[in-house]
Amino acid sequence: MSKVDVQLADVSISPVQYQAQLLAALQMRDLDKFTQLLDHCRVDAFSSVLESACREADCAQFVQQLLQHGADPNILNPVLLQTPLHITAELGCYETLQVLLCDDKINVDALDWLGNTALHYAAQNKDQDTVLALLEHGSYIGSRNHAGDMPVSDIEPETLEKFLNTRLKMPNDESLLFKYDFLVPPVALDSALLKNKLSDEKDNVIKKLSSPSPEMDPIVQISLSSKQQHLLLHPIISSFVHLKWQHVQKFYYYNLAFYVFFVLLVTFIILHHHITAIDEHRKSCWLNLSAVCFFKIIMITLLAICCFCLIFKLLFQVCISPVQYLHKWSTYPQLVLTLLTINVLFIDSGTGDSAVTVITLFLAWTRLLLLTGEHPAISICFHMFQKISCTFLKHLAWYSLLIIAFSLSFYALFHDSKAYIAEKNVSSKLFHNPLISFFTTVSMFVGGFETKFLPFETASGTSHIIFIMFMFFLTLVLLNMFTGLAVSHVQNVQSKSELVRLTAEVNAVFDIEKLVLGNPVCIHMWMRRLNLSHNAVIVGIFKSFVYLWLSFSWLQCFRNIHHSVLLFPDSSFDYANIVYPFGNSVNVTWNYRLDHKVLLQAANIVQKKNDEARQQLDCWAVFESYEERLNNIEASQLRCEALQQEILQLLRLR
Template sequence: MDVKNCGFIDPQGQLSAALANRDIREFHTALDNGALPNLQDERHTTLYEKALSTPGCAQFIEACLAHGCNVNYINQKLNKAAISYAADSRDPSNLAVLLRHGGVQLDRKYSQLTPLNSLAKNLTAENASMVGSCIQLLLEHGASPNVVDQGEFTPLHHVLKNRKIEAGTKKELIGLFLTQPQLDIDSYRNGQVRQMLKDQYPELSLPELREPGAEIDCERLLRTLRDGDETQFEQQFAEYHQNASGNADNQRNANQEEYLSLLEESIKRGKQRAFEVILETGININQTKLNAISPVELAVIWGNHRALDVLLKHPQLRLNSNSKLLNAVISRLDEQPLDDFCDHQRCLQLLLESDRVDINEADKGGQVPLSYAVKYRNIKVAQELLKHGAYIGARSAFGDLPIQEMDPKVLEEHFDSCITTNGEKPGDQGFEIVINYKNLMRRQQESGQSDKRPSIPHQLQDEMTPIAYIAESKELRHLLQHPLISSFLFLKWHRLSVIFYLNFLLYTLFTASIITHTLLKFHESDHTALTALFGLFSWIGIVYLIVREVIQFAMSPLLHFWSITNLMEVALIVLSILTCMEASYDKETQRVLAVFTILLVSLEFCLLVGSLPVLSISTHMLMLRAVSSSFIKSFALYSIFVLTFSLCFYILFGKPQVDTKDSTPEPAKEGKDDGHFNTFSVPIEALIKTIVMLTGEFDAGDIKFDSVYTYLIFLLFVFFMTIVLFNLLNGLAVSDTQVGAHFLFISGLTQLQINPLFRRRSRHRRS
């Protein structure tokens, strides 16, 4: 226990003390307790940086990497990378831990020096052994030996100039550099390195001389790019392109692939001048390597906003359906930039401002950019996407909407911004309210953009999906009162009301016709002409129902099969046909079919009446639907107890009675079958009798209690089922009724808000 801190230990202080004392166990304990190794102090220094730059801290570096530290960590204040801190330690073990994790940017500069340049420049007799091991590690892992510092000195040049180290050590280091196949000793400072090698070590075998007019290949251009010398690259590339332009067609295709490699490398390195030089050759920027990504996607991933800006404005750019640019950049906004040219936030702005990028593009899982912004809790990005017209009703592969996890305040504030005016005073004749419904409808591609993106087949969009979810969500339900939603519903109803009323009229005629025809048919009325007339009307109604179902299926096949109402309508069509046709089966079957037909017809008619935009009617229908649904769900669970008690009653009260000769009068024998229902002697009847008893109809006088156990079971049933369960179901019904009334009250307020808004004499314009 830490007495000074009253028993509480500061994990961050414990981590700092452990590093200072070189106590790796205490260091691990502090990390497990929540200490953050990459938390900056008042000097903008982290413990991770201290471990990297301190010799003998390999284990501490490993522990930091295991707890979330990045091998490409960059101090934003100093613009110094983790590899530069490790090089400052001059400890090969520190450097080896970092390099062992892979993906390290070995040639990133700090103060115009790469780690290799820094080590070679600070080589002394005291640290020659350790620095030599560090240089060897960097070269083995792919560090470029040709990157120059501000004085155009390469690492080998610094070693050759060094007179502080022993001759043997110096020669070993020079031999290490000469083993690198990409070593260039001719391109810098007029070939001074080659001359120094000849003068100091004439016995050494040197690489072939690179004459200024020597052949330049793609590998040499890539090395120049990696070395960071854009001026030299421009000179070499101009010569390379001039030689390649006169080649045959098949060679040109090969050159295009090489150009693509150079273009990708320039994007990764942030070499804008080299990027533009390659682009001027007319390279196909839509071309990709096998199983690779396009240059525009690469620019987004690496955060190279300058290259992305040029590519988005390129007239030949074609974005395919797999280019999820917005999703890619949103998922990387929280990442630490790898270099100065990396700016994912700027890339996001460029993509949003470009008319070539679909703001509702979806990945394989159906996740749109707005879903990514909500998932990463990035409120500012979500607001920007909404501002640029992101559709809030796009469903993912799992049926989720982007607004499901969104803060209601963010959505409400954006809805407020969608309602503006034309700048006139409210009392003026030309006053207009401008309402923008861009987020409630999926943005369609404009005709002028058809050459920029591949055409997308037109699909029917359900514009009511987001509004239906808002109505069902307790957190968002209050937004139904917002003028944006209410006015949208008003316009929607204004356009569809004719279809609704026409359907209601036709179905009403069909309901009256088929019920009248069924009654006349089964009562064998003498009015045969009237029966035939209503039969004809019924067949016309059946044809109408079939046409309606076919249209609904064509519009949305999947939703059609998952809808209980549509399945009920299909069953109604089948039963109506069987009822109206001249059947060859028996009368009893016809009567049963007719009964179910009338039930389904009446139920469908009731649903249509409940859909009328009359508050008093729709309120009752909504309450009926809510209570019925809640009761069915609850009773489905509690039916286990109903079945249990029915079996108990069947076993206790359904015992077969022993018939004694002439012990029962004849009239009683005649009425014996009428008592089966009350004696629980048949399992199915026992179940039905138990359900009836659940409502309070016991008929206890007809039940024969012959033991104390029968009384006990019956009293348990009365208490748990009739008193507790039935009252519980009634309570749920009352609760659902109150919720339904509240929801309809909100809808009523919405309707009241709609009417004054559109009864104005001012014009309404949809943006």
Template sequence: MSSREGISEVNIQPANSASISLVRYQAQLLTALRTRDLNGFSQVLQQAAVNADGFCLELACRNADCTEFVKLLLQHGADPNTLNPVLQETPLHIAAELGYYETLQLLLHDARINVNAQNGSHQTALHIVVSKCGEVCDDDDVARYRQCVGLLLDWPSNVKEWTTGAADLQQPLDVNTVDWLGNTALHYAAQNKDQYTILTLLEHGSYIGSINHAGDMPISGIEPETLEIFFNTRLKMPSDESLLFKYDFLVPAVDLDSVLMKNNFLSEDRDDVMMKLSSPTPEMDPLVHINLSPKLRHLLLHPILSSFIQLKWQLTQKLYYYNVAFYVLFVFLLTFIVVQQYTYAHHEHTPSCSSSLTVCFFKIIAFFLLAICCFCLIVKLVFHLLISPVQYLCKWQNYPQIILTFLVIIFLFSAWGNALTAITLFVAWTHLLLLTGEHPAISVYFQLFKKVSCTFIKYLAWCSFLLVAFSLSFYALFHNSMTYISERNTSITLFHSPSSSLFTTTGMFVGGFETKFLPFDSDTGTSHIIFILFTFFINFVLISIFTGLAVSQVQKVQRKAELVRLRAKVNAVSDIERMLLGNPLHIHLRMRWLYLSRNAVIVSIVKSSVCMWLLCNWLRCFRNVHRRVILFPDSRYEHANILFPFGSRSKVTCNYTMDHKVLLQAASIVQEKHNETRQQFEYQAMLISCDERLKNIEASLVRSEALQQSVLQLLSSPKV
């Protein structure tokens, strides 16, 4: 037993002494750090038995006057990426949160630093610094945090030499990293309304179309003036004969892979090809948001945005025409079948064998083609409802198509009467009007049609009280009077009920009713007086007002004609992108429902929508469809540039064309920027020249004073 105890003592004693020694040295480090004993701290670090402690580095980063301690710890091997297991943050997060510029600068000069390290909330140091810019109120603190933002964004180009660590540079800063809520640093800057930080982030590659888990874009919190200043920086003139358009801020940060690649959600034995699928994010999402915002809508006229819209329209206009042609075929097939049905029923008593067989043959073909078109409409409707139901249902132009789809299904597979046929034809041709009205060439007239219609409806809703007043007056006067209609050789009562009186009065208002049919009472002048008032207020006053309203709306639409055309292109291109690509971001957001809800119905709906999205994605990859709607399918920020020869309508490397007015507008902006820069240089040179003159004047004054003193001394000295 004694031997075993001796062996135990021999095995345990060195370990205990080592642990005691380590604890003692750590205590010495902490004591020197608390007392700010830099020499003692350095001597403890130089002992070979001690490794640099991550806890000491974290504690030093929490104090503004411990910059030299941080430097010593990094030089002696302390890991700048040490993660606190409780707080889930690194020294870089701590220095960023406290706004210690010198400490942050030391950490960033260590080549081992991971500037994209995330804390427990998946926030990087950039997230923390940008959010702090809006939380602090003191101007000095705001300036200090903004300096930290610039230090992070300029890394590693602002590092001339690595003071500590091996030259093993980590990945560069990703300004579009998202936290656990899906927010980028630009989201936090936009929430704080910090326009200076917003402009700084945009200039360093932040994507303005990032969508967080709440579905919000940072662009909603950016002022139009800030965006306009930034858009001006995206225009360059490398030479006098070329213009460079930089679309980096409109290109999505990455192609968002399906969440199924990270979460085993559908099955374990999925196809490897399906796992590698990547769906490109639509490029029109930021422009759609700008288009829907009354505050930002006018920015579509900026040449950097209008040129991008024109390029996208040139890329996708064939698909738009295919969609219009398909719907025109659908409407004509539906109209042909209805007309033939009524024609055959009208001439049923005198059928012709050859003609009836021909008509039946064409009718069968038309019915078959109509069924195929209806099936395509159903697939398109289901796809939209599964991929992006909220966006699809919030757009009122989609409801005629939904109603028409159900009406045609009833028309094809059930008995139908005159009322259902009339409603189906009316909805079909009305939707054709809406669809063709979205074309940019017709959009101005269609917008005029909508504006005038809405204005008249609003005004008529108020003026309807006057129409009701006159209709009830005519009902009280003429409800028992008979009117003889010579064309029909009969007498009728036009005002026998309030409803018929209202319809008759409305016909008199629009001019479709002759006044000779009014049974005026010759004994009293009441009916004549009321009719005179009706003629004055309705036929003269209201018609004049409606004419003036129409003219004013025409002038408003004409002033915004170019903006209306651009908005029509944005809507058309975004609809095509949504139809062909879906939106993987919405799939990503919908996947969260699976973890927030245990409802089997919701889970099945989400799974079916994801499976359909994967199937469509597979078809897109197989047919390479995304290259027909994505302008920069394979490029990153630095490649999202297009060079146009100034003064020409053709492009250098592609078949795209650009409106010469857009090029002239861009050139004027660039020239104005050059003039402003030159004026600033001239102003600075003038200030330097004035400063030098002031210094010369001050030197002359000093010499004059010295000379004056010497003269006074000579005068005051006694004469020899």
């Protein structure tokens, strides 16, 4: 009979009395009496004592005895829903934590009433030893609490880098082992928290909601942190991002091909409207089904289908992640472009205001530029363009006051003067109002206007002085300063080129992953908040929304599409280890390739770690040799003292 099945030896003593005696022995730190009491009571009589033992700093042995006698390490506090692991991590009881982690049945990713895991508390307390212990036992770094915070955000970069180094192994001289277990999300999210909120169909709903979680969530958080961003260059993370990009890049190319097709359709239809000169011919084109008209009808139909797809994509992204999607600045140009395209296609038909078609063409091709700039191979050039543009705009926002000053000065000097342009054989007032004067001054500033057209004869002295000041401050000082800023930014981006490329890969993969998986983390976080709400109306509304979301049964045909974006779709730690053969041309799992530089960097880390371990062993060997010598010296000294005592005794006898 196991200890779990042992009945109380004294039936006159209730489980509550046994608990009181156990707590008294615990308070007195009487381990022998505590163990004897455990041998004579049921598990339900002492399981609740485990929480009290975990709250004491020097009770690791008592916790160990409780676990050996069958206490449940995942028992929940009925109020805070905290497990013993939460308590030890929050209080910083490292020895007790080690005892708990040695139990194979423990759930290191259990959530309390705030959605926090034990790793959340350890990271918030800056307890680096506890953080490392939890990470080494499989705690997930990307688990979000009810506020949406991840524990990885509070982990010190040095601690995280030290842990990442432990994920690299070299089984032999010809291979490297990469362990990605800490990036694999749990199989199901919050099923324990959902089960009391979804009436009779809760099991079916939980099964549907427990869809695979994004693997890129914690890596995105690392890329957004200024303190941790450099860790993207670590071989463990960079190799994972490379593999993810090779795994999902087909979706990026599908989207790019679709958008190129959309831009070409928009361009063809708008240009066709403008090239067609006779309105009657355009109207009769629908009746005279010539080859050109038939081709145009096909183009318009295809563009209408593309607009429908874009609208569906926008609505889907807003539904799955409204906050993140609406905070993304690139959302709004895409939304405006879709509306303008619909306007050109169905309402304006190219006969209305030309400004609409101009803006549509500009946004379409600019959006194509942004989309191609998201590719990791082009991301460095696009990042340079983006940084330099933002820097120039920031400086021009202040230096525009100087440009306005010169434009108003030129207006005051030359507003009545005309300039003769020989190439066009016309005379024009270049400064006849403040707005035109401003555009002319900007043109002079960037070098697109010849100064010979300035009528200096109208105000010879003042105009020459103002022009010389304009040439000095704007042409010489400001333009050269902008050139220096551009060179500085180019050098800065080039020095961080690998980090820029990795960041672009992370963002591209995350966008694809979020779109394909439907961002189940967002749905689960909404469901978690139901546990904090006691308002029946709010719960009912949200449950209706969830059922409506699940009512799209036709989406069930895409249930297995997550295999196309997840490296480890089974969420199993056993499959999260990949062995890479070490060579110049490396074929890895799934026939994907890994950069040889990454393998060299990983090998250097493993070699450095082995050297440090070897040095530590050598130090221990030296220490042991010194200890042995000290012991020999101490033994010799004892023998000398004994010999001296014998000699003294013989002398006394004489």
